[in-house]
Amino acid sequence: MISENLENLKKELPNDVTLVAVSKTKPVADLMEAYNAGQRVFGENKIQEMESKWQEMPKDIQWHMIGHVQRNKVKYMAPFVSLIHAVDSLKLLKEINKEAKKNERTIHCLLQIKIAEEESKFGMEKADASALLASEELKNFENVKVVGLMGMATFTEDEKQVSEEFMKLKGIYDEFKIQCENFGIELNILSMGMSGDYKIALKSGSNMLRLGSAIFGERNYK
Numbered sequence: 408m409i410s411e412n413l414e415n416l417k418k419e420l421p422n423d424v425t426l427v428a429v430s431k432t433k434p435v436a437d438l439m440e441a442y443n444a445g446q447r448v449f450g451e452n453k454i455q456e457m458e459s460k461w462q463e464m465p466k467d468i469q470w471h472m473i474g475h476v477q478r479n480k481v482k483y484m485a486p487f488v489s490l491i492h493a494v495d496s497l498k499l500l501k502e503i504n505k506e507a508k509k510n511e512r513t514i515h516c517l518l519q520i521k522i523a524e525e526e527s528k529f530g531m532e533k534a535d536a537s538a539l540l541a542s543e544e545l546k547n548f549e550n551v552k553v554v555g556l557m558g559m560a561t562f563t564e565d566e567k568q569v570s571e572e573f574m575k576l577k578g579i580y581d582e583f584k585i586q587c588e589n590f591g592i593e594l595n596i597l598s599m600g601m602s603g604d605y606k607i608a609l610k611s612g613s614n615m616l617r618l619g620s621a622i623f624g625e626r627n628y629k
């Protein structure tokens with residue numbers, strides 16, 4: 408079933424869209440089924456869970472941290488993580504830079520922008536993200552690279568609202584892309600869209616989808 412889901416999704420997605428298979432809470436056997444169907448990019452939201460799956464699974468997998476990151480846990484994923492989606496402060500970038508340096512790596516990150524109405528959603532305000540990208544301090548971080556933006560729409564049946572939120576993020580992305588050229592930062596990833604709203608996200612210009620239940624089936628818990 409997992410391989411079928413992946414096959415159908417791949418037919419539907421344009422070539423330039425990266426599919427992150429969100430495998431949180433799922434057993435390694437399920438991830439291996441996706442792996443054997445050709446999937447190489449996996450997303451997890453808990454560092455310990457990601458680390459243990461990384462240890463067990465083939466080493467040509469790209470591991471994406473899609474969840475909120477606590478600074479004291481960065482060290483556990485710094486040896487292997489390939490993209491951190493939900494960065495929301497300079498302090499966190501500083502910690503990622505430090506741990507990446509210890510591992511002689513450069514870690515790619517996305518800034519999470521708050522686009523949803525819900526107060527519970529994490530993310531930065533546009534102005535704060537803009538200031539962060541322009542900051543002198545960021546230029547000194549040699550082992551961390553901001554390569555794009557990530558956002559989550561409000562959890563609602565109202566497709567018009569979801570579409571507006573995604574379009575807003577696409578607008579910010581386009582604007583930042585131009586602004587960032589002046590600082591030597593190249594943004595090329597726009598991570599938006601989950602199982603319930605990825606079709607709208609695609610129409611709004613997403614080039615990275617984070618899909619869990621559409622691939623692996625429903626989860627019992629988040």
Ligand SMILES: *Cc1c(COP(=O)(O)O)cnc(C)c1O
Pocket residue numbers: 429431452473474600601602603617618619620621
């Ligand atoms: C769980 C999760 C997803 C995937 O959710 P589905 O609805 O199962 O596709 C995507 N992004 C983030 C940040 C998540 O935590």
